[in-house]
Amino acid sequence: xxxxxxxxxxxQLIAIQQKLIHSLCSLYFSQSEDRxxxxxxxxxxxxxxxxxxxxxxxxxxxxxxxxxxxxFAKLRREKSRPKxxxxxxxxxxxxxSDNSLELTQATEELYRAIEQLSDVxxxxxxxxxxxxxxxxxxxxxxxxxxxxxxxxxxxxxxxEKLLKNQLP
Amino acid sequence: MNxxxxxxxxxxxxxxxxxxxxxxxxxISRLVRNRPTPIPWYQKAQRPFLHFCVSCLLISIxxxx
Numbered sequence: 001x002x003x004x005x006x007x008x009x010x011x012q013l014i015a016i017q018q019k020l021i022h023s024l025c026s027l028y029f030s031q032s033e034d035r036x037x038x039x040x041x042x043x044x045x046x047x048x049x050x051x052x053x054x055x056x057x058x059x060x061x062x063x064x065x066x067x068x069x070x071x072f073a074k075l076r077r078e079k080s081r082p083k084x085x086x087x088x089x090x091x092x093x094x095x096x097s098d099n100s101l102e103l104t105q106a107t108e109e110l111y112r113a114i115e116q117l118s119d120v121x122x123x124x125x126x127x128x129x130x131x132x133x134x135x136x137x138x139x140x141x142x143x144x145x146x147x148x149x150x151x152x153x154x155x156x157x158x159x160e161k162l163l164k165n166q167l168p
Numbered sequence: 169m170n171x172x173x174x175x176x177x178x179x180x181x182x183x184x185x186x187x188x189x190x191x192x193x194x195x196i197s198r199l200v201r202n203r204p205t206p207i208p209w210y211q212k213a214q215r216p217f218l219h220f221c222v223s224c225l226l227i228s229i230x231x232x233x
Contacts, residue, residue, distance in 0.1 A: 110178065
């Protein structure tokens with residue numbers, strides 16, 4: 001396929017599916033600039049991989065696999081980076097004011113609860129809520145099906161505790 | 169609690185996040201078009217090759233060749 005039409009097709013795909021990428025970025029990065037950077041990085045990684053995407057798996061499965069790998073790689077890089085000096089008071093102020101997501105109370109509570117899960121658990125619950133089967137989740141995250149099933153049960157009890165008295 | 173009960177809430181969360189972060193097709197197109205060109209393999213190999221040549225030179229000098 002010609003590069004221009006391939007690019008057009010890809011842009012259309014991202015325009016339709018970008019919700020998926022934005023929600024993923026918002027779960028892992030609280031700062032709006034970080035979310036924006038991550039969105040760009042994920043789109044570029046998807047674009048790089050797009051010519052070899054053979055449409056044998058679902059588009060969302062392919063996108064999640066690449067997006068999550070990109071997020072985890074970024075988180076690993078951040079963890080391995082030496083810690084800087086403690087933030088100044090000014091930096092804290094910027095940090096507090098920059099999380100510019102405006103959510104309704106119920107969605108904010110869900111966000112806060114999922115935010116407290118580990119990085120892998122966040123991915124599992126997100127994929128579960130996106131109606132992916134246990135097999136698909138296991139495939140995307142390179143885990144066994146049993147592991148996914150066990151973790152979902154653990155996540156369920158954690159969320160139950162966290163959301164207790166918060167949801168109707 | 170049944171996790172499936174959270175699905176409508178998750179959909180609502182996604183919509184709210186997307187409404188605040190959505191990119192237009194033009195923005196996406198610009199991002200993809202401006203993607204930096206990949207570095208050719210021979211440019212990546214330049215520095216290791218230089219190190220190898222300097223090492224060979226130093227070995228040949230110190231060994232008296």
